[in-house]
Amino acid sequence: MLSVYIKTYGCQMNERDSEAVAAQLVARGYALAPTEQVADVVLINTCSVRDMAEQKAIGKMQTVIGQARKKRPDQIYGFMGCMAQSRGQSLIDQLPDVDLVLGTQKFHRAAEYLDDIFAGRRDKIVDTDVEEDSEAKIREHILPGGGEKAVTAFVSIMQGCNQHCTFCIVPFTRGEERSRSIPDIVAECRDLASRGVREVTLLGQIVTSFGKRDIPLKDGRSAFVQLIEAVHEIEGIERIRFTSPHPKGYGDDLVEAYARLPKLVESAHLPVQSGSDRLLKAMHRGYTRERFVNLVGKLRAVKPGMGITTDIIVGFPGETEEDFADTLSLCSEVEFDMAFGFKYSPRRDTPAAAMPGQLSEELIEERHQRLLTVINDLAARKYERYVGRQVQILVEGVSRRNAARFEGRTSCNKIVVFPGSERHRGQLLDLRIERVGHYTLYGDPAIHLD
Ligand code: SAM
Secondary structure (H helix, E strand, O other): OOOOHHHHHHHHOHHHHHHHHHHHHHOOOOOOOOOOOOOOEEEEEOOOOHHHHHHHHHHHHHHHHHHOOOOOOOOOOEHHHHHHHHOOOOHHHOOOOOOOOEOOOOOOHHHHHHHHHHOOOOOOEOOOOOOOOHOOOOOOOHHHHHOOOOEEEEOOOEEEEEEEEHHHOHHHHHHOOOOOOHHHHHHHHHHHHHHOOOOOEEEEOOOHHHHOOOOOOOOOOOOHHHHHHHOOOOOOOOOEEOOOOHHHHHHHHHHHHHHHOOEEEEEEOOOOOOOOOHHHHOOOOOOOHHHHHHHHHHHHHHHHHHEEEEEEEOOOOOOOOHHHHHHHHHHHHHHHEEEEEEEOOOOOHHHHHHHOOOOOHHHHHHHHHHHHHHHHHHHHHHHOOOOOEEEEEEEEEEOOOOOOOOOEEEEEOOOEEEEHHHHHHHEEEEEEEEEEEEEEEEEOOOOOOO
């Protein structure tokens, strides 16, 4: 029996794509190898959002090949995903041991191409072409524990991005926006629910653009809200999350959905990127700071406990100390529950890479550190307020922080660790928060408040 090891870099969409490839290969009789050393096939699913992510994936492949080539001359190596899409054949030119380069619309062809390579029908395969309907091909799941034990699952609802933010490579690596049909997504979620899944996270580069071109508004509600409503109907699904939305995609219909649909979690990841209107314009984001703050206000008016997280880019070309101060002040004004701070990385073919005013690495690093301090301080204060409060979590399983404990997440996406057992898995459980750690709450199910 052949075995495969898949290493994934990047976002949840990449995780989901890797899971679908693993499911496809398992269905073809492959085993999932625990390490790259013992695998017959090593696939690296790559991210292109920042240069560092690309370098990591290339470095990893070099190490794997360097360590294994002499001992395992038959081992097969493949790159998949965003960097495979954008670099194509040049990856084989750089690393001649690589056998397969699979673009972002070709994940479903992994098994077929590996068959060709093993059978000697083809030597090297590079496929980064556009493929119609590829958005509907990421649908098979590998649920841990034979299917019974997975409580949460990612569901890919669309591919591609049409936003063309000036810093971002994604439209080049993921192509034009294409959405699956609502019945197809609902069927997948139903199947997951029947296998024990209680929470689904709907995934796309810009989920709020779901179905924009193909599915008409219904009673003023967007295709994305119609999708949430349809998933909401599924028995067994207790919670619905989604990521990533675009702030400008948050119409009143979506804000109102939080009030109307109890399974829609009290959590929103709203990538703001900057607090400076000047930079938001240069980034081509399509909203102002004021509009963003208003949106947060609307969401909190509907759900006061709403957890709001964000992405911020530090060191966009031309960023002045004043622009950066605007970003810091926005963080304090909004009080994000958590924020990912990204150091700006020039990406090939993006307009920002050619803009004047590129900042030095030292300056970007210094601002990044200052941003992290502000974000972490704000979050720590926010988490501290949970002590003594009762929260409800969906128990996901053994804690990743402490294998002797269990963990789950609140509706507003806070991880809570508690002394639990297998019987708690998949339950909605009330806990009292006793203490806080770094982006973690610690609770006790034995203590009940009135
Ligand atoms: N849906 C998101 C949005 O509204 O922009 C896009 C998701 S993107 C793949 C994840 C994050 O990577 C972005 O929100 C942005 O903060 C960061 N990012 C994208 N391009 C970047 C670049 N060139 N340098 C640094 N960070 C970048």
